[in-house]
Amino acid sequence: xxxxxxxxxxxxxxxxxxxxxxxxxxLLVTTLRTEKITIPGASFRRPxxxxxxxxxxSNDSPDEKARKDEIMxxxxxxxxxxxxxxxxELALLADSRTVVPMKPDIAALKLARGNxxxxxxxxxxxxxxxxxxxxxxxxxFERLKSFPNSIKPAGRTAIDVSGNPELTIINPEQYRxxxxxxxxxxxxxxxxxxxxxxxxxxxxxxRQLQWVRDGLINVLIYIPYEYDVIPTHVTxxxx
Numbered sequence: 433x434x435x436x437x438x439x440x441x442x443x444x445x446x447x448x449x450x451x452x453x454x455x456x457x458x459l460l461v462t463t464l465r466t467e468k469i470t471i472p473g474a475s476f477r478r479p480x481x482x483x484x485x486x487x488x489x490s491n492d493s494p495d496e497k498a499r500k501d502e503i504m505x506x507x508x509x510x511x512x513x514x515x516x517x518x519x520x521e522l523a524l525l526a527d528s529r530t531v532v533p534m535k536p537d538i539a540a541l542k543l544a545r546g547n548x549x550x551x552x553x554x555x556x557x558x559x560x561x562x563x564x565x566x567x568x569x570x571x572x573f574e575r576l577k578s579f580p581n582s583i584k585p586a587g588r589t590a591i592d593v594s595g596n597p598e599l600t601i602i603n604p605e606q607y608r609x610x611x612x613x614x615x616x617x618x619x620x621x622x623x624x625x626x627x628x629x630x631x632x633x634x635x636x637x638x639r640q641l642q643w644v645r646d647g648l649i650n651v652l653i654y655i656p657y658e659y660d661v662i663p664t665h666v667t668x669x670x671x
Contacts, residue, residue: 455532455533456602456603457530457602457603457604458481458482458523458530458531458532458600458601458602458603459529459530459531459600459601459602459604460484460525460528460529460530460531460598460599460600461480461598461599461600461601461643461644461645461651462528462529462598463643463644463645464644464645465644465645465646465652469644470656471644471652471654472615472654472655472656472657472658473618474611474614474615474617474618474654474655474657475611475614475652475653475654476607476610476611476614476652476653476654477646477650477651477652477653478564478607478650478651478653479562479563479564479567479649479650479651480562480599480600480601480645480649480650480651481561481562481599481600481601481602482521482531482559482560482561482562482599482600482602483559483560483562483572483573483576483597483598483599483649484523484531484557484558484559484597484598484599484600485557485558485559485576485593485594485595485597485598486525486555486556486557486593486594486595486598487555487556487557487558487580487591487592487593487594488553488554488555488591488592488593488594489503489506489507489510489553489554489555489556489585489589489590489591490503490546490551490552490553490554490589490590490592491503491551491552491553491587491588491589491590492546492548492550492551492588492590493550493587493588494550496550496552498587499543499550499551499552499588500543500552501586501587502585502586502587502588502589503543503552503553503554503586503589504538504541505586505587505589506583506585506586506589506591507538507541507554507556508538509583509584509585509586510522510556510558510583510591511534511538513579513582513583514558514579517579519560519561519575520558520559520560520575520579521533521558521559521560521561522534522556522557522558522559523556523557523558523559524556524557525555525557531557531559531600534556541554542554555594558576558579558580559600560572560575560576562599562649567649569648569649572649573597573648576597577593580592580593599645599649599651601643601651604641604643604653605641607641607653608641608655610653611641611653611654611655612637612655615634615637615655615657619632619634619659622661623661626661628664629663629664630661630662630663630664631661631662631663631664632659632660632661633659633660633661633662633669634657634658634659635657635658635659636655636656636657636658637655637657639655639656639657640655641653641654641655642654642655642656
């Protein structure tokens with residue numbers, strides 16, 4: 433699927449390079465919080481920006497031109513339905529984690545060969561916005577489920593859900609300062625509680641910001657730092 437999505441993105445870039453470039457970075461939340469992931473004390477939880485579902489649109493008409501025409505007709509139906517529903521948007525995956533809007537002419541999309549003979553397909557995404565403090569997780573999942581079922585595909589086109597709903601986060605680096613401030617507060621709390629005889633030695637606060645899925649529509653954001661608390665008279669040590 434990676435080769436397919438990359439090909440679609442290249443076609444979109446040729447159609448409207450500036451449109452894609454002007455969009456803020458939107459990334460899939462590809463990691464689920466588990467016991468194997470070490471989360472530092474200074475982390476924070478917030479709603480993701482979108483709930484996203486990948487959709488495979490395929491056609492098995494014997495004629496190649498008919499397959500493309502019917503898939504494009506179906507995509508336009510999806511595009512029109514999303515325009516009527518202000519909370520639903522169509523998108524593409526540029527790679528395994530980057531989400532880009534499907535704004536240029538959909539005719540520029542390149543179709544991939546399906547698993548069966550004389551079958552063409554393309555994978556697109558539908559996404560619904562998560563409004564902090566207002567969105568109901570069950571209602572959002574129901575919207576994702578009902579949207580494909582509301583479309584009557586053209587000809588021999590089929591619309592199939594691919595995988596489970598995923599979360600996306602827009603411009604995650606905007607939260608780095610907040611994560612660092614939380615670490616600083618945590619460090620001050622530790623040294624304040626232990627007194628002047630101890631100090632904190634931190635490692636990894638300059639590491640890349642991380643985020644994991646935490647529940648149905650939330651993400652946990654953090655910097656994977658570590659620190660040691662040592663007596664102030666110690667000038668050199670190793671872990």
